[in-house]
Amino acid sequence: MVVAVSAGVFESAVIIGIFTGTIYAMMALGIVASFRINRVVNLGIPGIAVFGATIYFQMSNVWGAPVLVALLGGLVIGGVLGGLLGLCNLKMTEWPRGFVMIFTLTVSLFLFGWSDKILPPIQVSPASPFGDSGGFKVALTFVSNHQIGTFITCIVVTLLMGFVVTKTRMGIYVRAIYDDGDSASTLGIPLGYFVVGVWAVAGVLAALAGILVSPRVTLDPYLILFVSIWALAGSILGGLESFGIAFVGSILVGLSQGILGAGIIHLGPGLENLGAIAVVAVAVFYAGVKRRDLAHIQT
């Protein structure tokens, strides 16, 4: 193991890590949103992200539509797909949740396939909604307008989602359904509308994540699938329930990758993911044990 820290390297690694984490956080928000309504881990998020970004790319880069129109197109498609997935969820109430989770992954595979059919057979990166140029240098790293825009968008969405869930009547309904769907139904809360609605919101967030992620990592389904797996890890830190902790957890995962990837702690080729994996493993165990303890207290 080699430890070498030269001036500015650590700061750069932290900045890279934070922006990488922001990308994960965008995905994590969608995962948390859908889990908060019916306790299903939505692995359709990467598929919707890729497809939403594909539509955005097609509209902006191929059809020449203005960026805002293309953005709207991608988000609408994401919302519709998310809503449809929510509708499917309603039909699967008898299915074990693990199977529903695999079903959502199936949807991702289909959307990857359709994106492959739409996109040209080369690696493409759509234009950033925040512009492809501009930015400033911090330490050894150039921070682009796209990164700043993504970071601010992510914080705004996190705060907005947290506010809606904790402070509004709609949020109270969502929490009621999450705690006990049957009881919520007896209070006159329209369960179906809320499940479809929240999954549609998750779809919009996924598409937004895809649109903001793809200018950085290219529109490659497998890269975005891995982004979503790291995002899942980040959201697990908050027990899949808290938007705020999912955001922080994702940033932590990104930071660990940034620091190890920058060679500050050089472990050898291919091992730069070890830190992120360790963070994720700790997160999963922490969340799992916390859940078990809570269940015990409830008993």
Next chain:
Amino acid sequence: MIGTRRNGGAAVADDGGQAAVDETAAKARPARVQLPRTRLLLPAIVFGLGLAGEFILPTHLTYAASTALCYGLVGLGLYLPLAALRELPLNGAALAGLSAYLFAYHAASGGAGKMILGILVGVGVCTAVSIAGGLASLVVTGLYFTVASLVVQIGIEKVVFSVGKLTGGAAGRGVAQPNFTGYFNTNRVVFLIAGVACLAITLTVWRVKKTKTLCNWVMTGHQPEGADAVGIRRWVQKVVIFGVSGLLIGVAGVLFAFVNGTPPPPPQFGVIWSVIFLAIPIASGLRTISSLWFVAAIFTALPIVLESHHINPNLLSGSILLVALMASQSQDAVMARIRSLRRQPEAIEEIALAEGQAALAEIHEKHVLATAPAVLKEVDLRSPKLSRALVGTDIGVTFGGVKAVDGVNVRVGPGQRLAIVGANGAGKTTLFNALTGFVPPTKGTVHLGDLDITGAPAYARIRQGIGRTFQLPRLADILTVRQNVLAGQAQGDDLIPRAEWLMERFGIAALADIPIQVVPFGTRRKVEIVRSLARRPEVLLIDEPVSGLEDEEVSELLEVMLELQAAEGWGLLAIEHDLRFVTGIAEQMMVMVDGQVLTEGAINDVLADERVRQVYLGEVVTV
């Protein structure tokens, strides 16, 4: 010991009387509910087709068939934790890859010794990682386990598979195959070797499924507290299940390398493949091993058949998964069986009732022990160790700031019958949980005779001689009545005939072969009591045994319990709200209010206490 029992028990019938009783009982007993038995037709067809492939298929398709066997073996490995523990491991592909690369790493240099070393290292490491996963599942379960297994998959995929020295880089690392030409060429011989290995493994797993081991595995995964209550060491079961799972996946990994001649490249052991491998047991309906092989064959054949159509691999994988999921929901063997039985609920109720009455008639006619099979009479029914009392001293349990139980002393000796009553929330069940190890007491001690069991885990206390039931029966829904009763029972002694006999006595024998999910609630309570009694407990703790039962069923249960308790002499501690049952079953009574003992003593004295009356009328009473 045939003839008379020690300690002044009632006389036991001689063997001549036994035959007459058996005959009468047989006449009175209703017909058993018939269920479809495991059919050998599908396995025979699947393996027949597989074997025929060796001679019929063109040589390149025998290679595909070998790959199908590898897929099936990974599926079989994942099937065990999925079916028995309801855990979804998403790391099958990484484990198979790990085994394949480790095998190839050692076997590449050729020679039988190196090859055996490669197999041992590959399969061994794969098994060890899987066992570690099993131990992790003691801490994190369900969704968190799935994500944890995904982390293992990503860890192996991103870290281990990136080590070129292990994977052999872009070209891979070749594995020596037997070199044959002619009709029985290398491909066919490799297929034959893989086929024989898979057949042997399948038969072994199939055989295990027929034993009581399956009941223990399912109980561990489906009803952890129920498993504890029958003395199953859950961690051992999990280690075994995941160990076997890792072993099978490891063998599959070795076969992957052997069949290909080179282990497939790392993307073939990626996360998507883990999901596809997991889809194999899911699509097979989780219960039939032969259909698992069938699904593996289809999963392999589809890409070959559709190759000429140039279907996008993601669309193809998605379609396969979707078909697997739909198939799993439409052909789940257990659910189909339950659905079919649910169509005849009246018949099941009727049988349960008639069976109960028949058992009761038998008790009226003959002393309960007279109906015991000969093998049980040879065992001294009052074992020498049946002289220990369960003693809880100054027991206290606190949840957060709430004192659920506060300084309670309780003692149940051999042959004693004590009832605990009190309003909801008085701390009765918490006291039970503290005595049996399901909740750690915050203060006080628990002894069984001279043995201090305060810190012992629940399963160890059960093994020491405590039996317990739960307010809501903790039975595995997918197991049958008999399988639930036999789970956790020791093999090879008289406990199994005893369990069968008790099922007769409690009137549940006619329903022995149907899944617990469809039996009436009262019957489930009886199943739990039988399960506890089958282990010959020294002290039996029963929690609200008659809540939800019809009057007739309460009387029936009371009679059977009293008869058996008098004959065998175990101590009885019962929680119950039904005063009719309490006065019928108990000699002593303890009343709890707000976690403390209000009063205790002989049942008539306690019932005469004005404060007890107030408790039952819902008036505020302070201890």
